[in-house]
Amino acid sequence: MKLQLALDLVDIPQAKALVQEVEAYIDIVEIGTPVVINEGLRAVKEIKQAFPSLTVLADLKIMDAGGYEVMKASEAGADIITVLGVSDDSTIRGAVAEAKKHNKQIMVDMINVKDMEQRAKEVDAMGVDYICVHSGYDHQAEGKNSFAELNTIQKVVRQAKTAIAGGIKLDTLPEVIAAGPDLVIVGGGITGQENRQATASRMRELVKLR
Numbered sequence: 226m227k228l229q230l231a232l233d234l235v236d237i238p239q240a241k242a243l244v245q246e247v248e249a250y251i252d253i254v255e256i257g258t259p260v261v262i263n264e265g266l267r268a269v270k271e272i273k274q275a276f277p278s279l280t281v282l283a284d285l286k287i288m289d290a291g292g293y294e295v296m297k298a299s300e301a302g303a304d305i306i307t308v309l310g311v312s313d314d315s316t317i318r319g320a321v322a323e324a325k326k327h328n329k330q331i332m333v334d335m336i337n338v339k340d341m342e343q344r345a346k347e348v349d350a351m352g353v354d355y356i357c358v359h360s361g362y363d364h365q366a367e368g369k370n371s372f373a374e375l376n377t378i379q380k381v382v383r384q385a386k387t388a389i390a391g392g393i394k395l396d397t398l399p400e401v402i403a404a405g406p407d408l409v410i411v412g413g414g415i416t417g418q419e420n421r422q423a424t425a426s427r428m429r430e431l432v433k434l435r
């Protein structure tokens with residue numbers, strides 16, 4: 226099981242400072258959608274240059290032009306790029322084909338997918354690397370989480386790794402870990418804490434036990 230740090234509400238200098246603090250405890254650093262909107266792919270490029278040994282995920286949440294956008298993110302240094310599960314199949318296939326050319330990986334974010342079981346089967350068959358169940362900020366505000374959805378996709382996914390994101394905190398992490406995803410994604414559960422290093426370190430310990 227791996228741990229991904231999601232950076233969403235920061236600029237590039239703040240992102241670098243945060244990664245520096247918790248680098249030892251994470252496997253993947255995510256350049257979140259708001260960061261890419263504010264700073265562009267330069268944020269991906271600068272973080273990869275500053276932390277070359279970390280896997281960098283660009284959370285582009287691609288919805289169209291899969292091949293082109295994956296090409297640009299790959300050129301910027303992203304190792305993993307996200308595409309939305311609600312996208313057209315041709316977008317996901319284009320993203321997967323382009324990622325393979327650059328030796329990169331595709332994560333499909335299943336946010337707002339209505340038939341989770343059916344779509345997970347379909348995107349799994351398209352050769353994506355990760356399938357991520359995700360309660361976004363708007364869902365979190367309504368008190369939702371993705372634990373049940375993780376269970377649903379785990380029953381049908383055969384080749385991709387499974388991931389879960391959305392509002393995971395130190396106190397809910399044991400429940401998430403018990404559900405057995407391949408990757409746990411934590412944003413505010415680390416970045417919003419007073420002692421980020423201690424929180425990330427404890428999360429690392431818990432994740433490592435599995």
Ligand SMILES: O=C(CO)[C@H](O)[C@H](O)COP(=O)(O)O
Pocket residue numbers: 231232233255257258284360361362390391392393410411412413414
């Ligand atoms: O993609 C995102 C929002 O769309 C976030 O990166 C993801 O939800 C993880 O952050 P948090 O743990 O703060 O919810």
